[in-house]
Amino acid sequence: MAKEITNRTDNYSQWYLDIVKKAGLAENSEVKGCMVIKPTGFALWENMKDELDYMFKETGHVNAYFPLFIPKSFLSKEAEHVEGFAKECAVVTHHRLMNDPNGNGVVVDPSAKLEEELIVRPTSETIIWDTYRNWINSYRDLPLLINQWANVVRWEMRTRMFLRTTEFLWQEGHTAHATKMEAIEETLRILDIYATFAEDYMAMPVIKGIKTANERFAGADETYCIEALMQDGKALQAGTSHFLAQNFARAFNVKFLNENNKEELVWATSWGVSTRLIGGLIMTHSDDDGLVIPPKLAPTQVVIVPIPKPDGIINEAAEKVMKALKAKGIRIKYDEDAKKRPGFKFAEHEMKGIPVRLGIGKRDLEKGQIEVARRDTKEKVSIPIDGAVDYVVNLLDEIQDNLLNKAKTFRAENTAKVDSFDDFKDILTTPKYDLGNSWGGGFISAHWDGTTETELKIKELTKATIRCIPLEGEEEGGECILTGKPSARRVLFAKAY
Amino acid sequence: MAKEITNRTDNYSQWYLDIVKKAGLAENSEVKGCMVIKPTGFALWENMKDELDYMFKETGHVNAYFPLFIPKSFLSKEAEHVEGFAKECAVVTHHRLMNDPNGNGVVVDPSAKLEEELIVRPTSETIIWDTYRNWINSYRDLPLLINQWANVVRWEMRTRMFLRTTEFLWQEGHTAHATKMEAIEETLRILDIYATFAEDYMAMPVIKGIKTANERFAGADETYCIEALMQDGKALQAGTSHFLAQNFARAFNVKFLNENNKEELVWATSWGVSTRLIGGLIMTHSDDDGLVIPPKLAPTQVVIVPIPKPDGIINEAAEKVMKALKAKGIRIKYDEDAKKRPGFKFAEHEMKGIPVRLGIGKRDLEKGQIEVARRDTKEKVSIPIDGAVDYVVNLLDEIQDNLLNKAKTFRAENTAKVDSFDDFKDILTTPKYDLGNSWGGGFISAHWDGTTETELKIKELTKATIRCIPLEGEEEGGECILTGKPSARRVLFAKAY
Numbered sequence: 001m002a003k004e005i006t007n008r009t010d011n012y013s014q015w016y017l018d019i020v021k022k023a024g025l026a027e028n029s030e031v032k033g034c035m036v037i038k039p040t041g042f043a044l045w046e047n048m049k050d051e052l053d054y055m056f057k058e059t060g061h062v063n064a065y066f067p068l069f070i071p072k073s074f075l076s077k078e079a080e081h082v083e084g085f086a087k088e089c090a091v092v093t094h095h096r097l098m099n100d101p102n103g104n105g106v107v108v109d110p111s112a113k114l115e116e117e118l119i120v121r122p123t124s125e126t127i128i129w130d131t132y133r134n135w136i137n138s139y140r141d142l143p144l145l146i147n148q149w150a151n152v153v154r155w156e157m158r159t160r161m162f163l164r165t166t167e168f169l170w171q172e173g174h175t176a177h178a179t180k181m182e183a184i185e186e187t188l189r190i191l192d193i194y195a196t197f198a199e200d201y202m203a204m205p206v207i208k209g210i211k212t213a214n215e216r217f218a219g220a221d222e223t224y225c226i227e228a229l230m231q232d233g234k235a236l237q238a239g240t241s242h243f244l245a246q247n248f249a250r251a252f253n254v255k256f257l258n259e260n261n262k263e264e265l266v267w268a269t270s271w272g273v274s275t276r277l278i279g280g281l282i283m284t285h286s287d288d289d290g291l292v293i294p295p296k297l298a299p300t301q302v303v304i305v306p307i308p309k310p311d312g313i314i315n316e317a318a319e320k321v322m323k324a325l326k327a328k329g330i331r332i333k334y335d336e337d338a339k340k341r342p343g344f345k346f347a348e349h350e351m352k353g354i355p356v357r358l359g360i361g362k363r364d365l366e367k368g369q370i371e372v373a374r375r376d377t378k379e380k381v382s383i384p385i386d387g388a389v390d391y392v393v394n395l396l397d398e399i400q401d402n403l404l405n406k407a408k409t410f411r412a413e414n415t416a417k418v419d420s421f422d423d424f425k426d427i428l429t430t431p432k433y434d435l436g437n438s439w440g441g442g443f444i445s446a447h448w449d450g451t452t453e454t455e456l457k458i459k460e461l462t463k464a465t466i467r468c469i470p471l472e473g474e475e476e477g478g479e480c481i482l483t484g485k486p487s488a489r490r491v492l493f494a495k496a497y
Numbered sequence: 498m499a500k501e502i503t504n505r506t507d508n509y510s511q512w513y514l515d516i517v518k519k520a521g522l523a524e525n526s527e528v529k530g531c532m533v534i535k536p537t538g539f540a541l542w543e544n545m546k547d548e549l550d551y552m553f554k555e556t557g558h559v560n561a562y563f564p565l566f567i568p569k570s571f572l573s574k575e576a577e578h579v580e581g582f583a584k585e586c587a588v589v590t591h592h593r594l595m596n597d598p599n600g601n602g603v604v605v606d607p608s609a610k611l612e613e614e615l616i617v618r619p620t621s622e623t624i625i626w627d628t629y630r631n632w633i634n635s636y637r638d639l640p641l642l643i644n645q646w647a648n649v650v651r652w653e654m655r656t657r658m659f660l661r662t663t664e665f666l667w668q669e670g671h672t673a674h675a676t677k678m679e680a681i682e683e684t685l686r687i688l689d690i691y692a693t694f695a696e697d698y699m700a701m702p703v704i705k706g707i708k709t710a711n712e713r714f715a716g717a718d719e720t721y722c723i724e725a726l727m728q729d730g731k732a733l734q735a736g737t738s739h740f741l742a743q744n745f746a747r748a749f750n751v752k753f754l755n756e757n758n759k760e761e762l763v764w765a766t767s768w769g770v771s772t773r774l775i776g777g778l779i780m781t782h783s784d785d786d787g788l789v790i791p792p793k794l795a796p797t798q799v800v801i802v803p804i805p806k807p808d809g810i811i812n813e814a815a816e817k818v819m820k821a822l823k824a825k826g827i828r829i830k831y832d833e834d835a836k837k838r839p840g841f842k843f844a845e846h847e848m849k850g851i852p853v854r855l856g857i858g859k860r861d862l863e864k865g866q867i868e869v870a871r872r873d874t875k876e877k878v879s880i881p882i883d884g885a886v887d888y889v890v891n892l893l894d895e896i897q898d899n900l901l902n903k904a905k906t907f908r909a910e911n912t913a914k915v916d917s918f919d920d921f922k923d924i925l926t927t928p929k930y931d932l933g934n935s936w937g938g939g940f941i942s943a944h945w946d947g948t949t950e951t952e953l954k955i956k957e958l959t960k961a962t963i964r965c966i967p968l969e970g971e972e973e974g975g976e977c978i979l980t981g982k983p984s985a986r987r988v989l990f991a992k993a994y
Contacts, residue, residue: 027628027631029563029564029624029628030568030571030624030627030628031564031566031567031568031615031624034564034565034566035564036561036562036563036564036628037561037562038561039559039560039561039643041561042559042560042561042562043559043560045562046560062536062539062540063536063539063540063543064533064534064535064536064538064539065533065534065539065542065666066526066533067526067528067531067532067533067664068531068617068648068650068664069528069531069587069664070528071527071528072594072602072603072605073602074527075594075602075603076602076603082602082603087593087594087595088592088593089592089593089594090566090589090592090615091589091590091591091592091593091594091605092587092588092589092590092617093588093589093590093591093605094587094588094590095585095586095587095588095652096584096585096586096588096652097569097572097584097586097588097616098584105569105570105572105573105579106569106572106573106579108569108588108590108614117605118528118587119594120565120589120617127526127527127528130527131524131526131527131533134524146536150648151565151647151648153565155592155593167564167565167566169562
């Protein structure tokens, strides 16, 4: 079964699609660019969502729901926003179908044309700030800390499941504050939540940083991001948190009376992560045998396989282990399908990334043992069945830690400090075969003169972009790798998804 | 504050809108027919959703996600479905905007016209069954028990928040089965889940029944429903579960190999409840002072008010009670705003339907007491602070029970067996002032000759429709109230939302 997956080094992008398909995460739909998220993929998203939702609520945010449709005119109200967002989107122009007079199904009823077209939300700043105008009058109404879980649509020409789809699921937070400082603090608080979630749950290490003006969200004064490194040496923007200053408040005339009874414009943030995270998760951990999922997010954490097939004694032992692990909150399944051989099941569970597999066989049971196989390292050991519960609980933690450490090591091995443009180009194109990398790339920390012109020139020459100006980078004078002009600090380059 | 709510008997529909607004549940948006669900309203929906989701999962269902858009041609594939559903809907015809050449914002780019229009899903049978074709090959792939939480759009001309909106949130289950019997069992299993949820969580008693052919879902062989009675004597269809037979399998060519290796069409069900339930909840329990929410679903179950305002000793006592109740899983808040007087807060919490209010004052504390006020009956008692936790936990259960019993009594008082058309009309138009009812109506159990013609005639004459043929009604011969033709059983009539 695993053989159906293309090797990463042969064709990385096919490997990715094979995993999405064979692990049953998603598939393309009949609607161009839109995917169907299958039950296993959706269960993964639910686990991510639950944890993020908890973290948002713990920091005082509440959920709400705003309309799917945005009147076309709203998009033009914030000048930069319209440039960045209003272009490739789904436009609703009519509200009725009618029977085709020629008898061929249904056609659009021309008499049901909307006075003003509606846009399927590509993001909701405009409609939300139009609403906030009525919700905010005084400093007592602030801060307003609202999040929304929703679907959004951006008409993408080239799509790839989870990473870039026309419709995707996400959360978008939209907060309103009385002061600039508070809004900036909120932007950073969320960035920290995103980074914590990525590292502690997805086991995906990220670099926190600031986007350059060129990569900034349309309508933001500052965009903060978390950037992760995928196994093919490309970066993935995994989440963004925007300091919107008073831009949307100005565009939608949202003012409040401050404590001195003076009218002021409201300060804003917005922030989001999406089903794209699932793409990041896949590409951070998976291998040529299939998906690898960190235990904390795995829909099924442990699977029990009877060897060679279910029978009374084995079922009883399995039942007992299962009950004990369920009581510890472990998500566990018993694969009692008698029609499939154990070897087939092993490959299938590996493909689906179930972190721990327990093999229960009669001969093992006579010795009071069961077999434990871990998905991350493929190691197998026999352990006493009596200690199985504690062993498995610890093993899940160990796997979680190991995945994060492995990803951190990979990132360290694929991050280079570079001081010449030749070296820069070299790294982007030179495979590191010893690391199983046939494509080159990785993060490159280099000096840049701070201009959009240079940034675009480097992109044109190498396809690499500035992923971010790392928050934790040290101040260090140097010279721009392209122009030689002075630079105050290194920034992080990479080719990116 | 409560005075801002219109009395039910003066103007029921304004009363409803006042509650939705003043309790902060939702508001109309700038997009015609689409509402904004505000944080309190959304928290209520989240509580409903969590419980339903748990019940679905306990019965073997899993969640997935299908595209928002449906190709226009899909809608015509199931002949009845297109008649019932494909008409009033949002049609996406273009995928790009461009800057207006005249400089007035953005306009639709005429060159970005879609080859085939996309419909924003009004319900997802078509796209899901188109997908199932690839998922189902053999009896081993069945049953397929999938649910989706999603937004849907039906272009409604007359909308009312929660009850009928252009966009609404719902869950839609779509299951596939090997046999007719299994599909019917599933349809009924879900109907039971809906009824259990309505009664045990919403405290809203419902009648389970079958829709007449005329009221059936477009594409179903049989539609089962739960019907609730609102305080104005109108019925609310609160959930439907459809036995789709092989209609969608036939339309989308979904076949499976049975155990004898013979090809058969797959049997189907679909079922849904929506944010409409929130409208039903409001209209079942609320009164002229505002919202009343059953404790099990209340976003905040208990609020503590310091009397007359927060101070050290009161805060300490409140903190202690709060901690103890939180430990019991109670959702509790401390309203420590020193700027508002207790009386103002009381009215506000009543308006928002918080089931239990605890008043903590210094004089009471000296006596070791606190005041407990329940929202449903407005009763207040002083109780020893030491027993407060147990008292409140029990009280929440008692309120939940009381609300259900009250609603059952109301329904009993407003359900009539009728055997003549004059009596039928009378009941629909005669107010029962002694029951605070200024509008007439209620459920009417009457004989009907089984024809759509008679059903429509009765609707034309009285505006009452057949809500359902109750599952639990007894067989009882009689004569149709309109035509006098023979009838085998009574059906349930009412004016309806």
